[in-house]
Amino acid sequence: MSWSRALKEAVRSGLTIERTRLEPLVAVRGACGVAIVIGLTLWLGSPALAVSSAFGAMSSGLATFQQSWRPRPLLALAAAGGLAVSTFLGYLAGANTAVFAAGLAVWTLLTGMAWAVGPVSGLVATQMVAVMLVTVTLPTSVAGAVQHTALIAFGGVVQATLIVLFPVRPWGVQRDALADALAGVADYARRLRDDPTAPFDPQLLMEARGAAALTPRQARNRPWQLRGLRGPVERIRAVLASLADPVVGAPHVGPQRDRVRELLAATGSVLDAVAHAVRRGEPVRLPPAAMAALEVPAGGPVLDGAPRRAALRLMALVADVVEATEGPVEAVTSEGRKDTTRHLPRPGVPGLVPVVLRAVRREARWSSPVLRHSVRLSAVAVSGYLLVTALPWEHGYWAPMTSVMVMRPDFGQTYARGVARFAGTLAGVALGGAVVALADPGAVVSAVLAVLCVGLLYLLLRTGYAVASACISGYVIFLLAIAGEGAGQTVAERLALTLLGGALALAAYAVFPAWETPLLRNRLADWVTANGRYAVAVFEAHARPADRRPREVRDALLDARAARAAWEQSLARAQQEPVGHPDLTRDTAEAAGTAVGAMGRVTMLLEAHLPDPDAPGTPEAGAFAAALNETLPAAADAVRASRPLARHPVRTALERWQEGAGERPGVAVRCADLLAEALDELAAALPHRAR
Structure with missing residues (x-):
C-alpha cells in the first residue's frame, strides 16, 4: 500500500463513527462518581484540588469501560493507584525542567512496556503519563502533592464503591462473551447448510474462554447460566463441521444431505435460544420443532457410517447444553464440600506479578514492536515537553499529551487516532472554548458542564475515538475553568498544540517504525x-x-x-x-x-x-x-x-x-x-x- 493510500485509509478509519449498543446506566454511574469527587473537593477544598481529583475519577472510570474480564472495581482501584503514583512522581520532579524531562523519559519507557501485558494495561498506562503531564502544571508544594495524589486515588475508590453499591448488569461482559460464542456457533451451523466448508472464526470461542477464567471466589458466585455451557459448545463446532463436510460427512446430495440440513438448522435455533437466555439471564425457551428434529426419526435413522456417528454425537452435545440451562446444579464431593474446580483458574493480584514480569521480559528485545513503541513514546513525550517549554503558550502540555494519547504499537491505529484526535479536539475545543469565552461560567457551572462532558464520554466511548476526543477536550477545558484557567489560552493555540503533538507522533512512527x-x-x-x-x-x-x-x-x-x-x-x-x-x-x-x-x-x-x-x-x-x-x-x-x-x-x-x-x-x-x-x-x- 502506498503512503497516500495508507494515509487516506487512516483518515477514513479515524473519522468513522460506529453505531454500537449504548449503556446509559453505566455511563450515568461513572459520571456520578466524577460529580461526587468534584463536588466534595469544591466544597471542602479548593478549585485546584477539584481539578486534580476529577482527573483521577475520570480516568479510573474510563478504565472500567475497557474490554477486560477482571472485576470492574478492581480495574478502577488499579487505575487510580497507577495514576496516583504517576502524579506524585511528576510533582516531585516538576520544579526542575531537566529533572522532570529525565523522569518523564524513564516513566514513559516503563509505562509503554505495559502493552506487553495487554491492551487494557497499555491504555491505563497511557492515561498515567497523560495525567502526569496535566496535573503537575497546577502549582503546589510537596505536602500539596501528597494531597493531590490522595485525591486522585480517592477518585478511584469512589468509582469502585459505586460499582459495588449499584451494580449494573453484573457479570454482563461474561454473559455477552458466552452468548456471542453460542450465537457464533449457531450462525456457523446455518451457514453450513448452504456451504459445507464454510469458514469459522474461533475468536468468539477464544473470548468466551478468556471470560471463563475465574478466581475461586468468582466461581462460587457466578450465575448458573455461566456454568457448564462453554465446553459442549466448543465440541459442537467440530461435530457440525464433520457432519456437514461432503468428504467425511454426508454426501453432497440426497436424503442424507437433507437430514444434515435439518439437524444444522435445528442446532442453530437451539443455540440461539440458549444465547438469548444467557445474555438476558432469563429461562431458556426452546423451540419445540427444533428439539424434535434433534431426535432419531420415528422411521429409523437416515444417516449411516461416520455421518450417523457425528449426528448422534451432535444430539448428545446439544442435550448437554440444554441440560446445563435447566437450573443450578452444585457438584459436591464425598466429604460434603462443594466442588469449585470446574472453571478456568485466574491468578489473583499477587499471582499477576510473575505473569507481568514474564510478559515484559518476553518483549524486552529490540525486534519487539512493544519495546520499539516504548522507546518511540518516550522520545516523543520528552521532545514534545521540551519543545513546548520554549513556546510562549500556556498549558503547553497539550502537545505531548496528544502525542501520548494517540500513539499505539502499530501504524494503523497511531495514524487513525492522530486524525481522530485532531478532529475531535477541534470540535471539543471550539464548543468548550466558546462556552467559556462567551458565558464565563463560574466554578459550579463549569463543574456541571465537566460532568456532562464526562457522561457523554462514557456513553459514546465505543462509537469512535473522534467522539471521545471531543468529549475529553471539553472536559479538560471546563475543568481548567473551575480553577480559573480556562480562558488563559485561545482556541487557536490549543488546536495548534494538538496539531503539533499529533505531528510529532506521526513523524516518530515514520522515522522509527515497527512494521508488521x-x-x-x-x-x-x-x-x-x-x-x-x-x-x-x-x-x-x-x-x-x-x-x-x-x-x-x-x-x-x-x-x-x-x-x-x-x-x-x-x-x-x-x-x-x-x-x-x-x-x-x-x-x-x-x-x-x-x-x-x-x-x-x-x-x-x-x-x-x-x-x-x-x-x-x-x-x-x-x-x-x-x-x-x-x-x-x-x-x-x-x-x-x-x-x-x-x-x-x-x-x-x-x-x-x-x-x-x-x-x-x-x-x-x-x-x-x-x-x-x-x-x-x-x-x-x-x-x-x-x-
Whole structure:
C-alpha cells in the first residue's frame, strides 16, 4: 500500500463513527462518581484540588469501560493507584525542567512496556503519563502533592464503591462473551447448510474462554447460566463441521444431505435460544420443532457410517447444553464440600506479578514492536515537553499529551487516532472554548458542564475515538475553568498544540517504525507449527486410543487458535502499512493463510471422530503422524526462509495408508488426504527464492 493510500485509509478509519449498543446506566454511574469527587473537593477544598481529583475519577472510570474480564472495581482501584503514583512522581520532579524531562523519559519507557501485558494495561498506562503531564502544571508544594495524589486515588475508590453499591448488569461482559460464542456457533451451523466448508472464526470461542477464567471466589458466585455451557459448545463446532463436510460427512446430495440440513438448522435455533437466555439471564425457551428434529426419526435413522456417528454425537452435545440451562446444579464431593474446580483458574493480584514480569521480559528485545513503541513514546513525550517549554503558550502540555494519547504499537491505529484526535479536539475545543469565552461560567457551572462532558464520554466511548476526543477536550477545558484557567489560552493555540503533538507522533512512527509486514512469514510459520502439533496429537490419538491424552489435544488446539489469531492480527495491520513485503503480496498471503487454515479445519474434522480408549488403534495413523512430525518443522523453517516446502514423507505415508485402506477408506485416511492437499496448496501459494 502506498503512503497516500495508507494515509487516506487512516483518515477514513479515524473519522468513522460506529453505531454500537449504548449503556446509559453505566455511563450515568461513572459520571456520578466524577460529580461526587468534584463536588466534595469544591466544597471542602479548593478549585485546584477539584481539578486534580476529577482527573483521577475520570480516568479510573474510563478504565472500567475497557474490554477486560477482571472485576470492574478492581480495574478502577488499579487505575487510580497507577495514576496516583504517576502524579506524585511528576510533582516531585516538576520544579526542575531537566529533572522532570529525565523522569518523564524513564516513566514513559516503563509505562509503554505495559502493552506487553495487554491492551487494557497499555491504555491505563497511557492515561498515567497523560495525567502526569496535566496535573503537575497546577502549582503546589510537596505536602500539596501528597494531597493531590490522595485525591486522585480517592477518585478511584469512589468509582469502585459505586460499582459495588449499584451494580449494573453484573457479570454482563461474561454473559455477552458466552452468548456471542453460542450465537457464533449457531450462525456457523446455518451457514453450513448452504456451504459445507464454510469458514469459522474461533475468536468468539477464544473470548468466551478468556471470560471463563475465574478466581475461586468468582466461581462460587457466578450465575448458573455461566456454568457448564462453554465446553459442549466448543465440541459442537467440530461435530457440525464433520457432519456437514461432503468428504467425511454426508454426501453432497440426497436424503442424507437433507437430514444434515435439518439437524444444522435445528442446532442453530437451539443455540440461539440458549444465547438469548444467557445474555438476558432469563429461562431458556426452546423451540419445540427444533428439539424434535434433534431426535432419531420415528422411521429409523437416515444417516449411516461416520455421518450417523457425528449426528448422534451432535444430539448428545446439544442435550448437554440444554441440560446445563435447566437450573443450578452444585457438584459436591464425598466429604460434603462443594466442588469449585470446574472453571478456568485466574491468578489473583499477587499471582499477576510473575505473569507481568514474564510478559515484559518476553518483549524486552529490540525486534519487539512493544519495546520499539516504548522507546518511540518516550522520545516523543520528552521532545514534545521540551519543545513546548520554549513556546510562549500556556498549558503547553497539550502537545505531548496528544502525542501520548494517540500513539499505539502499530501504524494503523497511531495514524487513525492522530486524525481522530485532531478532529475531535477541534470540535471539543471550539464548543468548550466558546462556552467559556462567551458565558464565563463560574466554578459550579463549569463543574456541571465537566460532568456532562464526562457522561457523554462514557456513553459514546465505543462509537469512535473522534467522539471521545471531543468529549475529553471539553472536559479538560471546563475543568481548567473551575480553577480559573480556562480562558488563559485561545482556541487557536490549543488546536495548534494538538496539531503539533499529533505531528510529532506521526513523524516518530515514520522515522522509527515497527512494521508488521516483515514479520508476516514468521507469523505464518508459527501458525504452521501450531497446526502441525495439533494434527500430530489428533492422529496419534487415532493410532493409540488407549494412550490418548485429551489435555494434549486440547492444549494443541488452543495453541493453534492463538497462532491463527496472531497471524490474522499481523495480516490486518500489514495491510494498513505503506510498505510491502519483498515476496509476499496481499493475494499470496491470503492464499497461504487459507491453506494453513484448511490444515486446522481438517484436523478439527478428525478430532470430532476420536475413538474411544478401548477401540482398536490404527498403526497407519501413527506412521502418518510421524511423517507430519518430521515434515512440518522443516516446512515452517522453509516458510520463514522462503525456501520450497518438502512434503515427500507425508505423501509417502499417505500412499501406504491408502493402499492398505482399500476402496472404502475411513474418516482418518480421508482427513489425512485433505491435510496433504492443504500442504500442497500452501507450497503452491508461497513464492520462494531461487537457490
